[in-house]
Amino acid sequence: DTEVTQTPKHLVMGMTNKKSLKCEQHMGHRAMYWYKQKAKKPPELMFVYSYEKLSINESVPSRFSPECPNSSLLNLHLHALQPEDSALYLCASSQDQVVGTTTGELFFGEGSRLTVL
């Protein structure tokens, strides 16, 4: 099983709504990532969890709140978003503390396409 599953695939929300994006992997990976991708741009890192602890926060506004309840799940809680937050949100996972010749690639989900009205 080499899948990263993201739900929902599409989400439309108003600026006052609270919603969550979910990500799940069963590959035993201990590093999980949230990336944000605007149209025609590369993915930009938002958060990294390593062994269920937040290890990187790329100065993301507090209206985005990540959560890693266990080693298989990663959530992104959304509250009071702005229209400019509309984007594709990609979740990824990888092995952590990978030694030597292992390639260390990230495995991505299909993304959650978010529209903020």
Added chain:
Amino acid sequence: AQKITQTQPGMFVQEKEAVTLDCTYDTSDPSYGLFWYKQPSSGEMIFLIYQGSYDQQNATEGRYSLNFQKARKSANLVISASQLGDSAMYFCAMRERSGSRFSGNTPLVFGKGTRLSVIA
């Protein structure tokens, strides 16, 4: 800080021909990995090929090969025998190692991408 440069915003290639997508990188870390991903219009990022900074040989995976020139800090992707299904965005990316390890503290950093269009 690491940096990835892809200078070709868009490329066209005839079906069954080979195409080279350019990527240069900059890092002060002697140990790193270079990756190429494909992103179709559906949005999923698909891992294609990996090259380690200490690898002696260029990586190959089926129709994909990586032309790695370490001294020039370039890692160009070569796609042979292009197919219509190869039409997509292609991203070059890099991870630095922390000591000898990839870790959650060394995430993937992407270049701006190249949009490849394969023409029948």
